[in-house]
Amino acid sequence: DQQVKQNSPSLSVQEGRISILNCDYTNSMFDYFLWYKKYPAEGPTFLISISSIKDKNEDGRFTVFLNKSAKHLSLHIVPSQPGDSAVYFCAASRNSGYALNFGKGTSLLVTP
Amino acid sequence: EAQVTQNPRYLITVTGKKLTVTCSQNMNHEYMSWYRQDPGLGLRQIYYSMNVEVTDKGDVPEGYKVSRKEKRNFPLILESPSPNQTSLYFCASSSPGQGNEKLFFGSGTQLSVL
Numbered sequence: 001d002q003q004v005k006q007n008s009p010s011l012s013v014q015e016g017r018i019s020i021l022n023c024d025y026t027n028s029m030f031d032y033f034l035w036y037k038k039y040p041a042e043g044p045t046f047l048i049s050i051s052s053i054k055d056k057n058e059d060g061r062f063t064v065f066l067n068k069s070a071k072h073l074s075l076h077i078v079p080s081q082p083g084d085s086a087v088y089f090c091a092a093s094r095n096s097g098y099a100l101n102f103g104k105g106t107s108l109l110v111t112p
Numbered sequence: 113e114a115q116v117t118q119n120p121r122y123l124i125t126v127t128g129k130k131l132t133v134t135c136s137q138n139m140n141h142e143y144m145s146w147y148r149q150d151p152g153l154g155l156r157q158i159y160y161s162m163n164v165e166v167t168d169k170g171d172v173p174e175g176y177k178v179s180r181k182e183k184r185n186f187p188l189i190l191e192s193p194s195p196n197q198t199s200l201y202f203c204a205s206s207s208p209g210q211g212n213e214k215l216f217f218g219s220g221t222q223l224s225v226l
Binding site: 042089105 | 116156
C-alpha cells in the first residue's frame, strides 16, 4: 500500500509563476520528509527536506510546507524556471537515516 | 568527485540468464540501497545495507539478491531474471548522521528482460 502519495502525475506552469507540488502520507510515524528532483537519464538528487518539528523550510526559490494534522506537504517553487522541469519525488521516513518511502512522482513542465 | 557508479547503464537480457548490476561509491558511506523505478509506481526499495556484511530486504526483494563484502560495493544480482524485472534501477548511498538528504543516487541502469 502506497504510504506516500503524489496524486498529480504532471503539472505545467508558466515561467515566472509559482509551482506547487503536493504530497500526502498515511503513516503517522513518518517524521522526516524530503523532496528529490530527477532529470531524464540521471539519478534523483536531493532538493529540500523538513522535519516534523517544523511547518516550513525555505531554501532559495524552494519552500516546503508541512501540515501534520492533514498529513500533507507541499513544495513551492517561486519563481519557476524552465530548468526546473523535471520529475519531483516526495519521500518520507520514520527518522532521518532510515529507509525512504517514495511517492510516484510529479512531472513538472515549466514553459517559457 | 563524489559519486555512485552503476554499471552497465543499459542491459538487455533474456529470461533466466543470471546477471549482476554493479554499484560502487567513493564516499566511504556505510549505507547503500537499491531501488527500482517503474511507470506509475515511483521508486521502490529492493534491498539495503547498513554496513559491510549487513543487508536487509526492502519493499520488493523477490527475485533479487545482494551482497556487501566491501564497503564501497553493493552489487544487485538477478539469479533468474523475468520480464517483470524490466525496470530502471538505481543504487544509492549515504552515511549515518547525515540523514537521507545526503542520499546520493547513481545514474541508473535500464534493464530489459525479454
